[in-house]
Amino acid sequence: xxxxxxxxxxxxxxxVLDLRPPRRxxxxxxxxxxxxxxxxxxxxxxxxxxxxxxxxxxxxAEPEPxxxxxTAILREAGYDVRGHLEGGLAAWTAAGEPVAELPLxxxxxxxxxxxxxxxxDVRERFEFRHGxxxxxxxxxxxxAWQKAADVPGDRPIAVVCGDQTRSAAVASMLLRAxxxxxxxxxxxxxxxxxxxxxxxxxxxA
Amino acid sequence: xxxxxxxxxxxxxASYLVGCARAREALVVDPIADLGPDFYVLEAADQGLDxxxxxxxxxxxxxxxxxxxxxxxxxxxxxxxxxxxxxVRYDVTPAADGDSIHVGQIELQAxxxxxxxxxxxAFVVVDHARSExxxxxxxxxxxxxxxxxxxxxxxxxxxxxxxxEETRAATQFRSIRERLLTLPDHVEVFPTHYGGSTCGGVNMxxxxxxxxxxxxxxxxxxxxxxxxxxxxxxxxxxxxxxxxYARIKSYNLGLIGKDELAGATRP
Numbered sequence: 089x090x091x092x093x094x095x096x097x098x099x100x101x102x103x104v105l106d107l108r109p110p111r112r113x114x115x116x117x118x119x120x121x122x123x124x125x126x127x128x129x130x131x132x133x134x135x136x137x138x139x140x141x142x143x144x145x146x147x148x149a150e151p152e153p154x155x156x157x158x159t160a161i162l163r164e165a166g167y168d169v170r171g172h173l174e175g176g177l178a179a180w181t182a183a184g185e186p187v188a189e190l191p192l193x194x195x196x197x198x199x200x201x202x203x204x205x206x207x208x209d210v211r212e213r214f215e216f217r218h219g220x221x222x223x224x225x226x227x228x229x230x231x232a233w234q235k236a237a238d239v240p241g242d243r244p245i246a247v248v249c250g251d252q253t254r255s256a257a258v259a260s261m262l263l264r265a266x267x268x269x270x271x272x273x274x275x276x277x278x279x280x281x282x283x284x285x286x287x288x289x290x291x292x293a
Numbered sequence: 294x295x296x297x298x299x300x301x302x303x304x305x306x307a308s309y310l311v312g313c314a315r316a317r318e319a320l321v322v323d324p325i326a327d328l329g330p331d332f333y334v335l336e337a338a339d340q341g342l343d344x345x346x347x348x349x350x351x352x353x354x355x356x357x358x359x360x361x362x363x364x365x366x367x368x369x370x371x372x373x374x375x376x377x378x379x380x381v382r383y384d385v386t387p388a389a390d391g392d393s394i395h396v397g398q399i400e401l402q403a404x405x406x407x408x409x410x411x412x413x414x415a416f417v418v419v420d421h422a423r424s425e426x427x428x429x430x431x432x433x434x435x436x437x438x439x440x441x442x443x444x445x446x447x448x449x450x451x452x453x454x455x456x457x458e459e460t461r462a463a464t465q466f467r468s469i470r471e472r473l474l475t476l477p478d479h480v481e482v483f484p485t486h487y488g489g490s491t492c493g494g495v496n497m498x499x500x501x502x503x504x505x506x507x508x509x510x511x512x513x514x515x516x517x518x519x520x521x522x523x524x525x526x527x528x529x530x531x532x533x534x535x536x537x538y539a540r541i542k543s544y545n546l547g548l549i550g551k552d553e554l555a556g557a558t559r560p
Contacts, residue, residue, distance in 0.1 A: 109341070126338050151366045151367055154334060
């Protein structure tokens, strides 16, 4: 699809699914796009975990072979994939279209200013119980599409998971909803590696 | 470190994906057109990796390379031994002896190993997440498992060939003995060919990896007492020439286009 075709698909309610790595998505993406990790083995499962089937999708992946593979996988899974953004982000910006950015945080920055953020932990409940950042709010990634609007809005939201796979998807949902979301690169793996403290009380969610 | 060997059985050719899971970046070594650039891009993507470098150990004569297409498709840097400058008719980034290529915690150290071809370069693999010591070496068509790369795949143009067969053979002997067998014993050997490949002689093993220690001890070609005996041995144990090698080599050098390749590849 050309940038103009993608634009009109968006106007008709299609969601751009951006399958590039988190850093690329963060640096610039089609506004409103949702990001997700690509691999052939579990793209369908990842999509089914967070996205309703009724949504029309436009795939954004680079380079081209990934877009073609992703389109086939998602169609096979029953999604209405309208096509993919041909020429990727370069074509989009060359057409004069705006891009959105997702601010990144590393765990050191998060630790230093942790009280400035609402820490949103998007792992599963069992992972959260094993250890989470003090004050973190739990929202498993599979529930995020329905519950993103309920996340309190008084502070910027620092989204964290094990690394940055599920957190990138949820951060992009929040961004799409107009929220001030930040993606914590490295997630709890980096946090624990630094020896930063975690709370281990069981959560009654 | 992510380290994958892709074996393409019809050519007994091995190509490699070497990546850093943390940096989410990878390099591809000696990509084969029969597999195609899409194959490497998707294999890397399945591991969550972006292809940022395409490394060739040398200009191949027995299979069509897709390094240029893969680099174009991904925006990756295309590396080839420094001596390829002036030989290939397209832009590459030279990898000179002692140069390093980094992807995240992974380092590839170039070792000039002329012989099979003048620009041939092996790459020592260091995973700094584990150790500063070398872990493996991508030997291309220099050191094979049980054998060595043949020195007689010439295009027939003295300027492009640079060295004649005998010089290549003697150079191969020195390159392998002085530059590769001097690596620590534990270093794993990953060649670009194995088994039935016609790039090596009849003693090539079907096993597609080995160690420096094992090859030092049991590689018959390297057990020859001197360069002259080595040249004789390599000639006596050679296989038939690869099909259409002069045309494949000409394509890989950038001398002819894809349209002129037709019929040069094996069925």
